[in-house]
Amino acid sequence: MLEHGRLGTRQLATLTIMMVVGDMMMIFPSVITSYAKQDAWMCALIGIPLGMGLMAMFLKLGNAYPNQNLISISRSILGYWPGTLVSIFYLYFFIIGAATHTREVGDFMTTQIFQTTPIRVVILLFTIAIVWAVLHGIETLGRTSEILLPLVIVFIVVLVVSLLPQVDVENLKPYKENSYVSLAQGILVSIIYPIGEAVPILMLLPYTINNPHRNKDIILAAGIGSLILSSLVTISMLVLGAFLTQHNIYASFTLSQKINIGDFFQRIEAFMASAWLISTYFKASIYLYIFVLGTAELFNMKQYRRLILPTGLLIFGLSNVIAPGITYIIITIVPYWVDWDTTIGIIFPGMLLTIHWIKSHSLRKQT
Template sequence: MYSVGTVILHTPSPLAGFAKQDAWLAALFRTGIALIFVWFHIRVGNLYPELPLDQINEKVFGKLVGMMINFTFFIWSFSTAAETIYYMGNFIETFWMPDTPLAALNIMLAAVVIFTVRLGIETFTRTLEIFFIPVLILLTIFLVSIIPQANIQNIQPVFENGAKPVIRATLFFISVFTLSPVMFLMIFPSKVNESKKGGKAFFIGTLIGGIILILFIMLDILVLGLDTTARNIAPSYTMAKK
């Protein structure tokens, strides 16, 4: 759920802008790289199973340098959280509630986040467990329903512009999808009852999220075409309406 999130709405457009019809290849390469990063995260977490990320940084780099590194993580996570709330508010205002002020939507979404944090991580994760299967079922129905409208010519020819645009798109996607799960080291494995199962779930979840994004980015181009995908702020939503 974390991997897909708002990425499924907003990422296909810039990826298509970078890599054109090869955007799905960038998603494919990024998924492979993401699994390597997750393996690295699991190894780091297992080295210090009792410590969250901020304490690992202070232990490894010393108090002063560790605090400086932790401060950059705080600024990054804080700005990313604000950016995600803006994305969701902007999406709701643009497509569903154009007469509602964006600030009102952002305040509502921020209130949900604050309420969730107050309830605690176990409540949050168990809620995700409840939502996971229905979301997976809906995504499967969606993907199966849209396949008949796909046009294979929209992703041809492969590598028409060479490898450079694909590499650029892959690096962009890595920054959005692959690097951010390092924040899970704040809870993994120090807050997980069974770290081995947690590590396996971390790996499998990343793989499932990657597969979903590959399929959606590919179908965005197959169904909508390259130009519509690149110019639309939420091509996956436009495809869903079809």
Template sequence: MLEQGRLGTRQVAVLTFMIVVGDMMLIYPSVISSYAKQDAWICALVGIPLGMALMAMFLKLANHYPDQNLIQISRSILGFWPGSLLSCFYLFFFIVGASTHTREVGDFMTGQILQYTPIRVLILMFVITIGWGVHKGIESVARTSELLMPIVIVFILVLTFCLLPQVDIKNLKPITDTSVVSILQGILVSIIYPVGEVIPILMILPYTARLANQTRDMLIAVGFGNLLLATLVTISLLVLGAFLTQHNIYTSFVLSQKINIGNFFQRIEAVMASSWLISTYFKATVYLYAFVLGCAELFKLKQYQVLIMPAMLLVYGIANFVSPSVTFIVITVVPYWIDWDITLGILLPGMLLLIHWCKSFKRKSN
């Protein structure tokens, strides 16, 4: 096998949680409230069980082919050439995803913290770190995520509890005043952005120890990650209101600046930035790993390590090219990114599962 490392159930569940939270921890409240306004918290809560259902579909597809990754599954179901063509679509999605997450890090750091540092320097530093993680193997990445995950969880909980004195329930009114179409769009966002982008996990599942509770643990990880994001959306609306939540791109960062308990516990936005960088790092690393491993599988290479350096250079180039500014991403990229996620995160996996069922039913009939 291309990957010699083996993951336990807890490790793959933690990686799944990190992908769900990922870059969404900072921008999710702004994105979902741009559709559903003050009812975004309802959409986020409804999206929790629906997101778990989408993850169950991914796992159902993987369980039919337990020893194959997404590239091999596509070829097994569709045949060699159609499966290879579909694999190319996914590989393009993986590399653009890794590059976009890298660009998000560069835009955030230069816009909020290191304002006088050239963005290309920050992008280069981030690309080196994710490339080093891929070089060490998915087992090292997963074990590191186990160590760092508590930082992400604790910060979200601390952020929520410290902002409770500033909560104003009037910010949620009028409830259900948003149109049905906007509510449905908000629900779709709550499903496809956090969970639809977990599709690279199918490249990792063949290298995990198959235990009886693996499906349960991964569904819990997805549900818990979505619950934390829903908590961020709710506290953002309660403290900032729908208008400010929608028009602040980095809503969670703004919330962390508002914490002030007795003029002593305050200005924890650096911790917020660190937590977001941790979760985004693991998401970008998994995307880069999925791309490198997928390319090696597509072209039948004996090892994937030789592709890491070219992939790092590709990520660096695309990250600098993908957008001129964060405003361009928000106005131009985000409205169409959801269509891409729907296609590659819902429609194509659903098509693969449906074709598998049809072929299995035909074999049984014969």
């Protein structure tokens, strides 16, 4: 196997939460509200069990081919050349995803915190950080996630609890004023953005210790990640309202700026930014790791480590040219990203699992 490191079940679960929350922690309230408007909080809640079901589908596919990752699974099910084409599509998504997450960090830091710092400096520093993580291997990345995940959860809990005095239930009214199409779109977004982008788990399963409770823990981790995002959507709508949530791409950051308890506990937006940076860092690192590992698998290379530095340079370049600015990302990229996520997170895994079932049923009939 290309990767000799091994993940424990708890480490894979923490990485799953990081992938689900990831960059969505800051932008998810705005994205889902743009589709579902006043009913975004309901769509987010409905998406929790449905997202756990999607994760169960990923695990079903991965468990059908133990000790194989997504690249070899695609080839085993579809054949060499069709499986290779699907694998290339996935690898392209992973490299673009890593570059996009890196660019999101650059845009956020230069528009909200370091406003006079060139964006290329922030992108370069973040790229160096994720390359450093991947160079140390997936086992080190998993153990680090165990240490930092509690910080992320604590920051989010503090945010939600501190905003409770500013909650206004009237902001959630009127209920169900949108069409069923808008509700369906909101539910799809609540599933496909957080859980669909966790499809890299199919590349990590072969390097994870297969405990009896592994599947249950991973599905629960997906549910926890979706619950965190649902909590952010709900508290954002309760405090800001649907209109401000929809038109503020960094709604969670704005919420943290509104905290003021007794003119003493306030200005904690740096902590919220830290939580978002941590989760986005792990998501981008996993995408980079999956890309180099999958590329090495695709071309039958003996090791993947020699690809890490060139890929880091590629991510740095792509992050700078992927969009001219944050406005372009919001208007042009975000509306179509859900279609891409649906393809790689639902259509392709569903197709692979369906073909696997058909082939297995045919073999059973022949015997």
